[in-house]
Structures are given as C-alpha cells and as structure tokens.
Amino acid sequence: MKPGKIYLDNCVTSAMAPEVLDAMLPYFSEKFWYPGSFVSTGESANEALAGFQQVVADSIKADAAEIHFTSGGTLANNIAIKGLAGALKGGHVICSVVDYPDLLTNAAYLEKQGFEVSYLSADSQAMIDLTELKAAIRPDTVLFMTTIVNHVVGTIQPVREISDILAAAGHKIWFHADAGQAYGKIPLNMQELGIDTMSISAHKIHGPQGIGALYVRKGTKLGQVIHGVKRVDGLQTGGLSLALIAGFAKAVELNFSDFEGNVARLRQLSDYLYQKLQEKIPYIELNGAPGEGRAPHNINVSIDYIEGEAITMMLDMHGITVATGSACASQGLKANYVLMAIGKTHVQSHGSMKFTLSRYTTKEDLDFTVDTLAQITEELRSRSPLYNALRNQER
Template sequence: MEKRNIYMDHAATTYVKPEVLEEMIPYFTENFGNPSSIYSQARVTNMAIDESRGKIAKAINADRREIFITGGGSEADNWAIKGYANANKHKGNHIITTTIEHHAILHVCEYLGKNGFEITYLPVDEKGFINIDDLRNAIKDTTILVSIMFANNEIGTIQSVKEIGEVCRENKVVFHTDAVQAVGHIPVDVQELNIDMLSMAAHKFYGPKGVGALYVRKGIRLENLIHGGAQERNKRAGTENIPGIIGMAKALELAVENMEEENKKLVMLRNKLIDGLLERVPHSRLNGPCGEMRLPGNANITFEFIEGESILLMLDAKGIAASSGSACTSGSLDPSHVLLAIGLPHEIAHGSLRLSLGEKTTEEEIDYVLEVVPQIVQRLREMSPLWDNFAKGEK
C-alpha cells in the first residue's frame, strides 16, 4: 500500500504556489540587475521592487513608503522591538508584551530586559486572550511600546487588535503586532485596527522563505538593525532579494483575492476535525477559542496521558505531517510556553497536537486523520504508566 503524504503543518510553512514561482523565475535568470545601479537592467529590477512594495502595502491598507523588506518575520520582529526601543529610549524604557508571543518577540524582550529596559508580560486567559484592562493598567509614564501578536501560531487565538490599538492610541504608546500568522489568512487593515508597526513573513502565505516585511507607520523612528548600504531608504542595508520580494507580493495578492472563499472551506474542515477528535478520543481538550476568534485552519488538541513527540513520529509513519507547537522550538523537550500560559499543567501540556490546514487540504484527508489519530492515542496510552494508573483509579 502506497504511503500517504498529508501535510497538516501550514502554520510552520507553506509551499510556493506555481503562479508565484512563475513570477519569480525571470528575476533569477533575466532581470537580475542590482537595483542600486543606474543602468537600464537595474531600473527594471528597481521598478519591480517598487511595484511589489505597492502590492504588499495595498494588502494591509498602508502606503508603499511604509513597507520595509526584511529577511523574514523574525528579523521584522527584532527590528521593530530593538529598533524602536533604542531610537526612543530618551522617552522611556518600559515595554509591554504577552506571555504567549513567538520567541522572536520574547527573546528580544529578554535581551532588552538585560540592557536597561523594563518588560511587562501580560497574562492570558484559558483561551489565550489578554484582558484589555490588564493592558490599560500596565501602561505608565515610561511606557514606549506595546507588542502583542495578532494571532497565535500554536493555538490560533486572534486578539482584539483594534481595541488594543485604541488603548495604545489613547495613551500615545506605539503598538506593534507580530502578524506573521494573520497576514494573508484573515483581513488586516492597519488603519482601521490602529496598528503602528506590523511584521509578516512570505512563507506563511504560499510565498518563498527568507523574505518578509515590516510595516512602519509614517513618523515612527527606528534605529537600523543592519548597517551598510543605502537600501530600503537607508534603513536596511544589503542587496535586495529581488525574486523573494516579487514572490512575496504575488503570494500576498493571491491570498487576499482568495481569502473569503478559502476561509469558508478551512473553517468547515477545521470544525469537522476538532469535533471529530474531541468526540472520538476521551480525555482530550481543545486549546484556544472556538468560532471566529480562531484562525480558520488551526486545530490544537491536548490528549492526556501521552507525549506529543510520540504522536508526531507515529503520524509521520502513517504519512501525516503535523506539529506539537511552534516549528522554531521543535527541538525542545520543554512543553509549549503557550500551553503553560493558558493554564495547562506541565504533564498535560506535553500531549498536544497542532494540525494546521491549508489550500490543498481535503475532506478525505480529514477523514483519514480522524481514523488514524484515535488509534495512535489509544496505542500510546496502552504503553503509558500514567494512563495505566488513571485507568486503575477509574475502576
């Protein structure tokens, strides 16, 4: 029997769509001129970058001059936090974030905390939401920046971004959001949502890896993260990744065009998957919220009395690619900081499975996962002393 190949880890990365690759190829082979040069070949690539910058800006309702290209989401996060903190430390040294941020935010805040800045980590409730009053109460005279992720990469929680932005505006504090999981998947309008800075990464919405962008509202001062040449209006040195920029713009354009139809399908499949797993596997629980405040393709389930890593290996043997949390921490033996933050005990947080759906996910694949996962969980529990002790106690 032929091994299946079912990919359910779209939150970690996506493939490059054929239409995106097709648009990129000429900039590897024919239109390869350095945009910083003055001859005609350079003008072609310079114009292509400018056009792409406009497409990226349009997708989030920004001005093209507010879009700065980066090497990915982590660089965009680093630049936003470090760049703003260092350029504005004369105004204050207090930064507010949350306990469930991606490590590209948490580790930057940890670094700044050791270098003269005060960091406040807002807690979240059992669904992963911050309390707006907690944010209001945390802001003080020395607060210069709030960084709260748009949508969580592990449990799919979509924060009340507009309300967060309003609080920041009222208090004249700059608001940055890590929107790596949101851009290209749900509507994002930086004007309507009161966002001052926003990070995105192309490989999360069927674009190439190694390229992202940082939106910076006009008038906000950032210290450069990378020094050297005059690229990105003297803000980020380094010869531009022309094919990557072209690919990111095309991928985002397609994502926005297809978003409404795509999300209807994903929500239907996601709900079937979540309901099916909770129904078929006893002592399981959904992590994160239900309904509209959850990313359309995200399902995160905890199965008690087993370990997530074992599930992943056995799923892989069955041809299913999944995750137990963030791809950036897949080598860690510690349970997810996100799951601990929403109140899961250490031993239970270990048994979590993240299944993130995408464009090519089918109902037949969902049916197969619903058949396989309960069998794997049962098999692992039969080998677990924790389950054995629990089962004896139930009798």
C-alpha cells in the same frame, strides 16, 4: 511512506505555490538586476519593486511606501523593535507571556539595554487581559508589543481594543505587532488597527522562504539596526533578492484574490477537523479559544494519558506531519511555555497536538489524519499506565 505526504504544520512553513515559482524564475535569470538610477536595468528593477510593494501594501490597506522588505518575519521584528528602542533610548515596554519568541527574546534584550518590561498574563484561552494592560501603562511606557494570532493555540488578540487603550494613555505608546500567523488568515487593515509597525512573512502563505516585510506607519521613526549600503530597502540594507520579493508578491495575489473564500474554506476545514477529532477520540480537549476567537487555520488539542512525541512519530510513519508541545519533543526538554502560561498541566502540554492547515489541505487529508490518529491513540493508551489506572477506576 513519503515524508510529509499530509503536511499539517503550516504555521512553521507552507508549501510554495507553483505560480510563485514561475513568478520568481525571470528574476533569477534574465532580470537579475538590483534597483538603480539612470540605467535601464536598474530602472526596470525599480519599477518591478514598486509594483511588488504595492501588492503587499494593498493586502493590508497600507501605502506602498510603508512596506519594507526584509529577509523574513524575524528580521522584520528585530528591525522594528530594536529600531523603535534605538529611537526611544529608554523607558517602559509591555508585552505578554504568550508572545512569539521573537518578541520575548527582543524584550529580554531590551531589559539588558536598560528598558523595563512588563509581561501581561493571559487567560485560559491565551487572550491578554485588557484591564491588566490598562493598569500596566505608566507615564514612561513607550512601547507595546503583541502577537496578533498566537503561534501555538491560534487565539486572536483584540488589536482594535488594544490600540484604543494605548491611544487613551495621554502620551504616545508605539505599537508593534507580529502578524506571522495572522497575515493572510484574518483581515488586517492598517487604516483601522492603529498599529505602528507590523511584521509579516511570505512562506506562511505559500510564498518563498527567506523573505518577509515590515509595515512601518508613516511618521514612525526607527533607529538604524542594519548598517550598510541601500540596495533594495533602507531598513534592511544590503542585497535582498528581487526574485524572492516577486514570489512574495505572487503569493499575496493568490492569497488575497479570494481572501474571504480562502478564509471561509480554512474555517470550515478546521471546524470539521475538530468535530471529527471529538467524535473519534475520547478524552480530548481544545487548547485556546473556540470558534471565531481563533485563527481559521489552527486546531490545538490535548489528548489525555499519552505523550506527544510518540504520537507525532507514529503519525510521521504514516506520512503525516503535525507538531506537539511535549517537552520530550523539544531540544530543551521543556513543556510548551504558552500552554503552561494559560494554565494547562504538564500532562496536557505533553499530550498536545497542533494541526495547522493551508490552502492545499483537503477534507480527505483530515479524514485520513483523524482515523490514523484514533488508531495511534488507542494503541498508545493501551501501553499507558495513566490510561490503565483510569480504566481501573471506571470499573
């Protein structure tokens, strides 16, 4: 079986669109130049770069000058968080226990640098508690961070309400958001959301790997994190591939040319997937928020009485790639921290399956996946002492 024939792990990375490759090729060959002044090669690169910046800026209703290209989402998160921290020198930071590892590892770093960090809890759907946020804000709170769409269960945080709370604090609290899973999947309007810095990534929306961007709202002061000569951007100094940026811009164009249509289609497909899973597999439950409360590309379920690594391996043998939150599938042998934080049991986490869809996912892919998964579930449950015990009780 061809590996990844049906690929449903698009939250990790997604297939590059063929149009994106075409858009990149000239910048790998004849247009290989870096931006520069007073020479036609450099000016040509300047012009191209400005165009790409504008494309990305338009997609989030920002100004081109507010878009900084980086070597991906993690670089963008680091430049923003460490940059804000560098400008602030110290104080109190708030994030949540269900945030993306980029934010949590940076929070741990800030603690070592002398910042104090409060970690908000999350409810059973991975939504942070706004009352808890209000209570956590102190006179010395300087930074709030959140993951707009949760990377595990797809829950959408109430960004507008959060920024209203931050604005009501009576002093400036900077707002950094990770939009890795949100960008291209839910509308993000920088004029309305009150976010100061936000990371996005190209390869989650069928762009190339190795390129992302940081939105930095005008007037936001960041300490320099990456020191060196400015070639493409002043925040991530040094060389950045214009070819990858060209591919990123093309992916944005493709994603946003019919944004509402794309989102509606993804929503329809994921609703269909969940409905079909419920029909074909008994003892299954949704993790995260239902319906409109979750991103349109994410369905995360727990399949009771069996373990996720075994399920993913069997699906893989049928050419289907999905993800699991099972401890057995992780190198650290730990159950998924987001699922545990939202009150799931070890067994629910071990049996969790995450399906993330893309523009290229078809209804036929999902039919085949659910039918195969139903057979696998039956097979593994017939081997499971937990399931056998249940059957005995029912008799």
